[in-house]
Amino acid sequence: MTTANRTETDPPPIQDEEAWVGDLTLAGYAGEVALRRLHEVLLRATRHQVWRLRDLLPGAGPGELEDLAQQAADEALISVLRQLPTFQGRSRFTTWAYKFGILQAGAEVRRHAWRHREITLPDTFVILDDSPSPSQVTEAAQLARAVESAITTALTPHQRRVALALLVNDVPIDVLAERLGTTRNALYKTLHDARTRLRAALLADGYLDTCTYRSST
Amino acid sequence: MTDPISTLSPDTVARLLADTSPYISCDDCFARLDEYAERRARDPHHDDAAMAAHLRGCGACAEEADALLELLHTDAH
Numbered sequence: 615m616t617t618a619n620r621t622e623t624d625p626p627p628i629q630d631e632e633a634w635v636g637d638l639t640l641a642g643y644a645g646e647v648a649l650r651r652l653h654e655v656l657l658r659a660t661r662h663q664v665w666r667l668r669d670l671l672p673g674a675g676p677g678e679l680e681d682l683a684q685q686a687a688d689e690a691l692i693s694v695l696r697q698l699p700t701f702q703g704r705s706r707f708t709t710w711a712y713k714f715g716i717l718q719a720g721a722e723v724r725r726h727a728w729r730h731r732e733i734t735l736p737d738t739f740v741i742l743d744d745s746p747s748p749s750q751v752t753e754a755a756q757l758a759r760a761v762e763s764a765i766t767t768a769l770t771p772h773q774r775r776v777a778l779a780l781l782v783n784d785v786p787i788d789v790l791a792e793r794l795g796t797t798r799n800a801l802y803k804t805l806h807d808a809r810t811r812l813r814a815a816l817l818a819d820g821y822l823d824t825c826t827y828r829s830s831t
Numbered sequence: 832m833t834d835p836i837s838t839l840s841p842d843t844v845a846r847l848l849a850d851t852s853p854y855i856s857c858d859d860c861f862a863r864l865d866e867y868a869e870r871r872a873r874d875p876h877h878d879d880a881a882m883a884a885h886l887r888g889c890g891a892c893a894e895e896a897d898a899l900l901e902l903l904h905t906d907a908h
Contacts, residue, residue, distance in 0.1 A: 662905070663898050705865035709903065713864050716898045720891065758839040761847055781846045782839070787857075787891045798857045802889055806851050809888070813848055822848070 631707045638698060653691055655708055659715025660686040667720065670727040682726065686719040693718065724786040733785055733793050735775040738766070757821055764815035773808035776801055851888030853881045860885045860892045868896060872903040 637648035660683040668679060693714045701710055765774055779785045780801065791798045816822040839847070855863075863882060870877040886893040 659899075659902060662902050663895075666898055666901070667894075705869045708906075709865040709869055709899070712902055713861065713868075713895070713899055716895050716902070717861065720895055720898070724891075754841050754844075758841070758844050761839055761844050765847070777847065782843055787889065798891070802857050803854075806854050806888065809847065809849060809851055813850065816848065 635698070635701065635707050638695070649691070652694065652711060653687060655711050656690045656694065656715040657683060657687040659712040660684075660690065660719035663716045663719035664723055667723040670723055674726075682722050683719060686722045687715060689722075690714040690718040721788050724789050725792065728786065728789045733779065733783075733790065736778055736783075737771055737774045757816075760816060760819060760821045761812065764812050764819075768811045768815040769808050773804055773811070776804045777808045777812075780805055849888050851884050853884055855881045855885050857885075857889060857892055860889070861895075864892075864896060864899060868899040868903055871900055872907065 634648055634651060637644045638652060639645070640648070661680075664679050664683045664686070668674065671679070671682075674682075690711075694711050697714070701707065765777065769777065776790075779790055780787055787798050787801050791801050794801075813822060860882060863879075867877075867879055867882050870879075886896055
């Protein structure tokens, strides 16, 4: 049998997935087995993600990390079942389910890491000495000064606060969304618009041409 | 408490100026992430301009995409 060497946490074979997904909506024993199997798959994803992000929780031991993974898997199970009618089979069901576990685990870890940290929303730069030093006459330093100026002049106060919090102070986007009572989508749209304005301002001032900056937040 | 802002590092400048067009939202990215990750797992050169732009601009989504891809690779081996 091909599954003889499979462990409990291995993803199920692809040929079983259709029946498995169908069983998830059944009452009785078959439904319970399908749900247990889904929880195992989600736990595989949440453990993976919690372990990847463990450096964000320097004081956490294995027990606390496992608790976080279990908690995230429980929450992800609810999300998957709620979204089950939207599964269209464009990927394996296991892959589709994994992403819910990864999302939930990432959010849990980041929330945990920031739970005692205050988040301020500065909307100005504190520049102690405005005169250029030798290192500041470099091209990179000139660009940085131009970006600082554009942040001050080209962005709305809200765009400025969001961009500085996310990209300068490195506040995670889901943590900031939760603190501000908004959504990750709304913050990302604000950030996208802010970047568009910054790039336009830098282009207008001759600091950018066709150069494309490729990095992540 | 978050740190007061003083100067911008080159990395921060690059993140502020990242070109994130064509725009898709975090929800759009999440909706497409499973299919995108499977295609990337099969072909590391698979390209999706909108997904690539979003993952350039959103650290959380990029981290989740990396995690999913890594998990798929782990499953495959």
